[in-house]
Amino acid sequence: MSAYNAVLPRNTDKAPKNLGAYSQTVAFSHYNNFAAQLPIDPATGKLVSGCVKAQAKQCFENLKTVVESIDHIMTDVIRVSIFVTNIKDVDLVDEVYKSYFPTYLPTRTVVCVDALPLGASVQIDALLSNGEGTIPNAPQAGDLVKLTNNTCNAPIDALSTQTVSFSHYNNLTAQLGIDPKTGRLVEGGIKAQTAQCLKNVKAILESIDVPFDDIVKINIFLKDLADVEAVNEVYTTFFPDSGIARTLGYVPARTIIPAKSLLLGALVQVEAVVSHGDGTPPQLVEDRHGLIIEPNNTDKAPKCKYSTQTVAFSHYNHFSAQLPIDVKTGELVAGGVKEQTEQCLQHVKAIAESIGHKLEDTVKVNVYLKNIGDMEAMEEVYKKFFPTGAPARRVVGVGALPKGALVQIDVILGNEEGTPPFTK
CATH class of the missing domain: 3.30.1330.40 (RutC-like)
Structure with a gap:
């Protein structure tokens, strides 16, 4: 990808250091994709003490810190995703949430999962607008x-x-x-x-x-x-x-x-x-079918009749979740979480290359682990595919996955060329 519309990873020392090879926020075109924030005190690098309310406050403080580090504000948040390990904790998390979004309300997803990194009770990630865009001197920059x-x-x-x-x-x-x-x-x-x-x-x-x-x-x-x-x-x-x-x-x-x-x-x-x-x-009002949705499948990754492997629109490619399935056999690859992580990411790589892209175009990775204790093993393989740690990332423990898999991965890629009729 050229510098024309480049993936822009950013980190600030005022928020917790990452637990792996990922960036706190990655901007591409008109969106900032954030890594999930855990309730880590940036001064100590450890989970804050106290109840889920204290943890939620730390998550939002970390999120706010990253937002402000890129000269944005909390009302630029488009979507908030909240993961808890006890559904009964949502009311307490909501009390904190209201203090950060007292008037403007983003879209929201709330899910109770089996486990979160470091044994946290709550984890929060976000998608932000990026009005200035990453296209130099775009005429709409900052005004959207x-x-x-x-x-x-x-x-x-x-x-x-x-x-x-x-x-x-x-x-x-x-x-x-x-x-x-x-x-x-x-x-x-x-x-x-x-x-x-x-x-x-x-x-x-x-x-x-x-x-x-x-x-x-x-x-x-x-x-x-x-x-x-x-x-x-x-x-x-x-x-x-x-x-x-x-x-x-x-x-x-x-x-x-x-x-x-x-x-x-x-x-x-x-x-x-x-x-x-x-x-x-x-932006000019166009026929909404003037920007074409571009679906794509390749024989080099598993196909599913209920989904398309990747769908491009405007400046983003959205991938379906990849399981560690051997394309030739249709079965899970042999081995443990390392082998399965390798297979998932090989599928991601194959799909990206099938549409003329590279893994370096990735802006966000979502990792779903059957056992959160497998994070270290997953990370060992993950770093081979993302050595610069550029994409933002979310990791959650889900207890079970289709076909009995140990890991499942989906990604979002930048799409520099856009979809027709727009070109560079």
């Missing part, structure tokens, strides 16, 4: 408007905005299977809840005049992995949605993330990242 939207046709949350648009992306708050009319989970089990999650996503998109097939990435948080087949059965009734998408067989990139528990005792939660072809002012 952030657009927020809520509709009564989907559940309204007092702590988040349903969708926040900035530049050429919409990020949605994770949707539970809540009926917006009653404010309660729908009855009927996993299929009914999955359908309601996706109906809520669709209602939000319709409220901002964006087609359902403009979704580029879906994250599904699932209470029980045994429910995957039931989820997929419902999923195929929503994707593809339009005639064009059905003709092309388009499905977005996708990651399934096991959750220890979800709010309201839900069985499933769906998070969507959506293209926004018309951009946000003062």
Whole structure:
């Protein structure tokens, strides 16, 4: 990648030093991708003492420090992702959250997972706008408007905005299977809840005049992995949605993330990242299909009929989660977490190269470990693929993964060339 629109990793000594080969924040085009913040006191390098409330405050302080180190403010946050190890702690975390977002509310995802690095009770990461962009002297630099939207046709949350648009992306708050009319989970089990999650996503998109097939990435948080087949059965009734998408067989990139528990005792939660072809002012209003969504699959990595390996839109590529599957056999590779991490990252590398990119274009890596105790072994292999530590990163322990895997990895890449009709 040239210096024209380069991956820009940044770190500050005022926030905790990283636990591995990653950067605190990585800017590319009009977004800053943040590494997940743990409740580490930067002065001691250790977890702060006290309850989850104290830990949450330290996470947000660390986040705020990194935000300010790149001359941004907390209202530039587009999305906040909160991971806890006890779902009952969410109310306490929310008390702290409100003090950092007293008026403006970003989109939000809350998940209870099995474990977090260092035995932390909470971990928080964020996505920020980057109005100045990384394209030198871009005419819209610093002037882009952030657009927020809520509709009564989907559940309204007092702590988040349903969708926040900035530049050429919409990020949605994770949707539970809540009926917006009653404010309660729908009855009927996993299929009914999955359908309601996706109906809520669709209602939000319709409220901002964006087609359902403009979704580029879906994250599904699932209470029980045994429910995957039931989820997929419902999923195929929503994707593809339009005639064009059905003709092309388009499905977005996708990651399934096991959750220890979800709010309201839900069985499933769906998070969507959506293209926004018309951009946000003062970008010119274009036909939203003028910027083309570019899906891609390669035979050098595992394929799945429910997802596309990578979907490019504007200046980002969103990858589906990669499992440590041998492409030739369709089975998990032999060995432990090192071998499996190697295989996952080889798939990522193969997909990146299939679209003319390199691993150096990576801006964010999400690692899901069956056993958080495998972090050191995972890190040993990870450093071989990312020796400069440029991407931002999130690591969580999820207790179980599809096919009994020990690790699962998804990534986001910069897309310097953009998608048509834009060129450098």
